[in-house]
Amino acid sequence: MSDKKRVLITGGAGFLGSHLCDRFLAEGYQVVAMDNLITGDLANIEHLLENEDFEFVEHDVSTYVSLPGKLDYILHFASPASPIDYLKIPIQTLKVGSLGTHNLLGLAKTKNARILIASTSEVYGDPEVHPQVEEYFGNVNPVGPRGCYDEAKRFQEAITMAYHTHHGLETRIIRIFNTYGPRMRLDDGRVLPAFLSQALRGENLTVFGDGSQTRSFCYVDDLVEGIYRLLLSDYPLPVNIGNPTEITIKEFGEEIANLTGVEFKPSYHPLPQNDPMKRKPDITKAKEILGWEPKVDRAEGLRRTLEYFKESVLQ
């Protein structure tokens, strides 16, 4: 048997999961990616399929999960993440956050593995505290259209803490703020793939509302570094990981138009219901506990992402 540490990454064929697979293989781990491909794509991990330390298992984690062999760590990233995805499949979204998380906590307990779960800034809802600190309980509408995602993630955090306090399981909770980079799906409806692919096709940029709502975008490599550090830390309470540089959606559109060398031509559409008006992480905890802060600024991150999108959109 190999003495390498073995990690299970659920959602491993998705945007973030596939970058995590790359990172853990580069760090010398054995990696099992588990995914039912509902929003992911095998193309994201195709380059890993020949690697002897990598294994892909096609499975829906909302049904019973078992895995032969030892397991040191579990990273639970399976879940639709884009609003248009989870609005299309709200029940699967609720199930993977609740039943899926329960299954993986059970697996972690059986294997004596440490588990990190991917939570989200959406647990803060449309926040009344700005920037968002981990102690803020949030402002979520459970029965609004985003409730299926936000409440699944809030339940996920609650059951994870219960396994920690009741069973003594080693757990980590990351609250991820808007992250972007290569391997985002062009049609996933999130603002960056939407704006970049519209700009590259010479279409108007679809700005929802008047574009005054804000987001704070983190480049994927910075996020992956934060996840890696949190997993190896001894801190069981939620930690925000994101880039605190805030921008309005309209300014973001202008920035993307500039980057792609086109004139900024917005087409305005109604703001989706319960769309948060502002979002910016307070990353004091990540700095103090993990010694982490983002390194890639938006200009650089967007340049790197543009290269990927050019190949996908213009091919």
Ligand code: NAD
């Ligand atoms: P993604 O859609 O690219 O990846 C999610 C992956 O999970 C996909 O490959 C999908 O097929 C898989 N999946 C979904 N349901 C499953 C199930 N029942 N069983 C097995 N696999 C399943 O999304 P992403 O952006 O990579 O997000 C990954 C995780 O990070 C999600 O849990 C999401 O909530 C969280 N997150 C992401 C962001 C972000 O900005 N990208 C922000 C906050 C939280």
Ligand code: UDP
């Ligand atoms: N948005 C937009 N045009 C689009 C897609 C999104 O103006 O084509 C807005 C959306 O209303 C939100 C912000 O961009 O205010 C970020 O949306 P995204 O879906 O990327 O992430 P989330 O709302 O989950 O933060």
